[in-house]
Each structure stands twice: as C-alpha cells, then as structure tokens.
Amino acid sequence: MKKLTILFVALVALVLSACSMESPFLENAKDDAANEKVSFKIGFSISTLNNPFFVTLSEGAKTNAQEQGVGISIVDAQDDxxxxxxxxxxxxxxxxxxILINPVDSSAVGSAVEAANSAGIPVITVDRSAESGEVVSHIASDNVAGGVLAGEYLLELVGEGAKVAMLEGVAGSSAARDRGEGFLTAVDGKVEIVSSLTANxxxxxxxxxxxxxxxxxxxxQGVFAQNDEMALGALEAIEAxxxxxxVIGFDATDDALAKVEEGKLAATVAQKPDEIGKAAIDTAVAYLNGETVEEFVPVELELVK
Incomplete structure (x- = not known):
C-alpha cells in the first residue's frame, strides 16, 4: 500500500511538471483546445521594443498570428x-x-540571414531590408516615397533657399538610408542643408x-527627422x-500625432506599423502553405499634418 501511494504521488508530480512546461511559441494561443490548431512556428527578431513604432508593429504581428492559430516567438535585439x-x-x-527579421543594421544582418538559409529556414524582412542572404519577401512602406512626401511639405512650409537640417536614423539601416534619399531628392538645389547628423x-x-x-x-528654419522619436526630441530642444x-517626423506614433494636433509638430509620415506586422504574418503563412508571395509587399503611406 505504501508503494502504491508513493507511485501515485510521483505520477501527479510528473503531470504537474509537464503542464508547466509551456512552449514560447504558444504565448499568443488560448489555453484550450485551440492550442492544437497551431500549424506553424514563426520567430520574429525585432530591432527594438524601446520604440513605440516597433511595439505597435510587433503587436500587429502577434494579434494576427493568434487569429490564424500560428505560434510566434518575438525577440528584442535592443538595437544591438x-x-x-x-x-x-x-x-x-x-x-x-x-523567421521574420526587422534588422538593426541592414548590412550586418546578412550573415544571420545566410545562416537561416543554410538551415533551410525561409526569411522575410520587415520594415528594413537585408543587403545579403536570400529573402522570400520584404514587407515595408516605401521609405523613399515617404522621404519625398516629407521633403516636399517642408519645402512648402519654409520656402526655397531656407536653411534646413536632417536628423538621421541608425547608420546602416535601410529605413534611414531610404528616407534620407527621398528627402534629399525632394529638396535638392532648393534649400540649404546646413546639418545632417545621426540621432539613432x-x-x-x-x-x-x-x-x-x-x-x-x-x-x-526647418527640420526633417527620419522618425518621430527624434522629431519629438528635436521639438523639445527647439521649444527650449x-x-x-x-519639424516633420516619420511614423505617426501616438505622441507625434498629439503634437501635430496641438500644432507643435508640422507633420509626420504615417507608416501604419500595425498593418506592416499584420501583412508580415499574412505573407509568412501564405508562403508556408505553399502559395506564391510577392518579393515586395508595400504598405500604404500618408502625410498627417
């Protein structure tokens, strides 16, 4: 009888232990029979979760994954x-x-993309591209077009011949490069760029x-910041x-939109990060189901002023 009691206790402990071992890929699934419907496991390496834009983007991806019964594990690179x-x-x-990748550095991430390629794991880049390695699809707004929108509107506000500055994003990121390219294309020969420095x-x-x-x-007289976080920091310095x-920003975060509403921030280019995250999951699931996907999936932009 004593041996049976010990055996029963051991079995209960084993069951409880197994129940506590939760897979990170089920973090977005419900604790019921729906868990059995998880068809794929997707990893998402995001550049930073210390930025409202990428928080919203990751939430868009996570919510869509949950709705589609897909397991997702989101890891924060902390801009490193x-x-x-x-x-x-x-x-x-x-x-x-x-693997979904939102690169910290478009050049440096190439070796990681190639490692995934070697392991037979498909890669989709999100918001920022990778300069090397094989990528199934790239999900992003047209950052060059967004930079043009910002440049054209700033030119309208300050006029030709004005002295303007640009705050650049993380050096090496495709978003910083493309937004800067678009802005400079719009204002080339029409304003004087007196300073252009990175604020990461x-x-x-x-x-x-x-x-x-x-x-x-x-x-x-005018400033283009390649994202809203830098624009808000610049605005604080200007007010002081x-x-x-x-000042024109880029991303249309909640804080930036509030400043536009108050008339303190001239404008921001809306990227719709939740839609980017959603589109990334849609594209990933379609590909994993054997469907043909587009090499570039654009998400609509608009200037909010």
Missing part, C-alpha cells in the same frame, strides 16, 4: 546587431518554420543633437530655445 545575430541563431536552433532613431539623442545643431546653426522651426 550582435544580439540580433545571436537571437536569430537561437531561433534557428529552436527549429522554427520561418532615439528621442534623447534627438534632443541632444538638435541642441548642438542650433548652437552651430542658429538660423535653421524659443525658436519657431518647422
């Missing part, structure tokens, strides 16, 4: 290209069916860099200086 490479290697070792898509750096720009070039300078 080395950490992103390590995160992607972990996803490869976990045996995911597909960060609000705090945007504040500091803008303070330095104003000290060196007090006659600045007492100057009236037109």
């Amino acid at each position: 290209a080395s950490k992103q490479a390590s995160d992607i290697e972990d996803l490869i070792q976990q045996g995911v069916d597909l 898509f960060d609000r705090g750096e945007g504040l500091t860099v803008m303070e330095n720009m104003l000290q060196a070039n007090p006659q600045i 200086s007492g100057k009236n300078i037109k």
Whole structure:
C-alpha cells in the first residue's frame, strides 16, 4: 500500500511538471483546445521594443498570428546587431518554420540571414531590408516615397533657399538610408542643408543633437527627422530655445500625432506599423502553405499634418 501511494504521488508530480512546461511559441494561443490548431512556428527578431513604432508593429504581428492559430516567438535585439545575430541563431536552433527579421543594421544582418538559409529556414524582412542572404519577401512602406512626401511639405512650409537640417536614423539601416534619399531628392538645389547628423532613431539623442545643431546653426528654419522619436526630441530642444522651426517626423506614433494636433509638430509620415506586422504574418503563412508571395509587399503611406 505504501508503494502504491508513493507511485501515485510521483505520477501527479510528473503531470504537474509537464503542464508547466509551456512552449514560447504558444504565448499568443488560448489555453484550450485551440492550442492544437497551431500549424506553424514563426520567430520574429525585432530591432527594438524601446520604440513605440516597433511595439505597435510587433503587436500587429502577434494579434494576427493568434487569429490564424500560428505560434510566434518575438525577440528584442535592443538595437544591438550582435544580439540580433545571436537571437536569430537561437531561433534557428529552436527549429522554427520561418523567421521574420526587422534588422538593426541592414548590412550586418546578412550573415544571420545566410545562416537561416543554410538551415533551410525561409526569411522575410520587415520594415528594413537585408543587403545579403536570400529573402522570400520584404514587407515595408516605401521609405523613399515617404522621404519625398516629407521633403516636399517642408519645402512648402519654409520656402526655397531656407536653411534646413536632417536628423538621421541608425547608420546602416535601410529605413534611414531610404528616407534620407527621398528627402534629399525632394529638396535638392532648393534649400540649404546646413546639418545632417545621426540621432539613432532615439528621442534623447534627438534632443541632444538638435541642441548642438542650433548652437552651430542658429538660423535653421526647418527640420526633417527620419522618425518621430527624434522629431519629438528635436521639438523639445527647439521649444527650449524659443525658436519657431518647422519639424516633420516619420511614423505617426501616438505622441507625434498629439503634437501635430496641438500644432507643435508640422507633420509626420504615417507608416501604419500595425498593418506592416499584420501583412508580415499574412505573407509568412501564405508562403508556408505553399502559395506564391510577392518579393515586395508595400504598405500604404500618408502625410498627417
């Protein structure tokens, strides 16, 4: 009898232990029979979750994955290209069916994409592209077109011959390169670019860099920031200086839209990150189901002013 009791206790402990071992790919699934419907496991390496734009993008992906019964594991690279490479290697070792990558650095991420290729795991890039490796599809807004929208509107606000500045994003990222290219195309030969410096898509750096720009070039009349976080930091520096300078951002985050509504931020280019995240999952599931997908899936842009 004593042996039977011990055996029963051991069996209960084993069952409880098994129940507690929850797969990270079911984090978005309901704790019921629906879990059995998870058809694919998708890994998502995102550049940073310390930015409202990418938080919204990841939530869009996660919500759509849940609706489609797809397991998803989202990992935060914390704006560190080395950490992103390590995160992607972990996803490869976990045996995911597909990896979504929002690169920290479009060039540096190439080796990680190639590692996934070697493991037979398809890759889709999101918002920012990869410069090497085989990618099934790229999901993003047309950042060049967005930069043109910003440049044309800033030119309309400040007029030809005005002195303007640009706050650049993370060096090496395709988003920074493309937005800058579009902006410069729109204003080339029509304004004087007195300063163009990186603030790494960060609000705090945007504040500091803008303070330095104003000290060196007090006659600045307009600013294009390649994302809203930098625009909001720049706006803080400008308000502290007492100057009236037109600032345009990019992303249409909630904070930026509030400043546009208040008349403090001239405009922001809306990228619709939730739609980008949703489209990434739609494309991933379609590909895994054997469907043909487009090499580039664009998400609509608009200027909010």
